[in-house]
Amino acid sequence: MVEETDLEKLEYLDMVVKETLRLHPVAPLLLPHESMEDCTINGFHIPKKSRILINARAIGRDPNAWTDANKFLPERFVGNDIDIRGRNFQLIPFGSGRRGCPGLQLGLTVVRLVVAHLVHCFDWELPNDMLPTELDMTEEFGITIPRAKHLLAIPTYRLQLQ
Numbered sequence: 195m196v197e198e199t200d201l202e203k204l205e206y207l208d209m210v211v212k213e214t215l216r217l218h219p220v221a222p223l224l225l226p227h228e229s230m231e232d233c234t235i236n237g238f239h240i241p242k243k244s245r246i247l248i249n250a251r252a253i254g255r256d257p258n259a260w261t262d263a264n265k266f267l268p269e270r271f272v273g274n275d276i277d278i279r280g281r282n283f284q285l286i287p288f289g290s291g292r293r294g295c296p297g298l299q300l301g302l303t304v305v306r307l308v309v310a311h312l313v314h315c316f317d318w319e320l321p322n323d324m325l326p327t328e329l330d331m332t333e334e335f336g337i338t339i340p341r342a343k344h345l346l347a348i349p350t351y352r353l354q355l356q
């Protein structure tokens with residue numbers, strides 16, 4: 195079985211999780227922030243006490259920051275250290291800075307461990323010979339952004355039953 199201590203060696207899994215959160219950040223607009231002072235960003239004046247929404251989903255799909263921005267390509271993270279912890283502003287599914295997500299480590303560990311177990315223990319098939327490209331990936335917009343239609347996939351246990 196995959197253990198938590200194995201996770202640091204599972205580099206491709208890490209890339210898959212990053213790529214998933216790039217295209218499908220759980221909270222597309224993060225949480226609302228408020229400016230503490232007047233400031234100017236890229237020529238835009240932002241008065242003190244403005245409500246600020248950061249569109250992390252649009253940033254994650256920005257063609258100026260990403261090649262083939264709308265494609266799911268975990269390999270794009272090979273050979274670079276683009277990180278998911280708020281240091282690289284083109285990838286901020288946990289926000290950034292002092293009000294970034296304090297549950298980042300726990301969240302990432304649980305997601306990686308659950309996905310690792312699902313992949314290690316089961317072979318997966320889509321029903322009715324459906325191709326992965328035919329999956330309906332429509333999202334339901336809100337504070338979080340779940341799939342509009344549930345994913346239906348068929349697992350077959352692939353480890354030796356004792």
Ligand code: HEM
Binds near residue numbers: 225296297300301
């Ligand atoms: C994959 C899992 C998770 C994702 C993607 C996620 C994402 C986020 C995001 C985007 C924010 C807003 C950051 C911002 O506006 O700059 C946030 C805030 C927060 N998250 Fe998470 N989170 C996850 C798991 C967790 C867990 C496991 C906990 C607690 C055990 C947690 C607790 C919080 C709290 C308390 C805040 C508010 C922080 C503040 O306002 O100072 N999160 N999270």
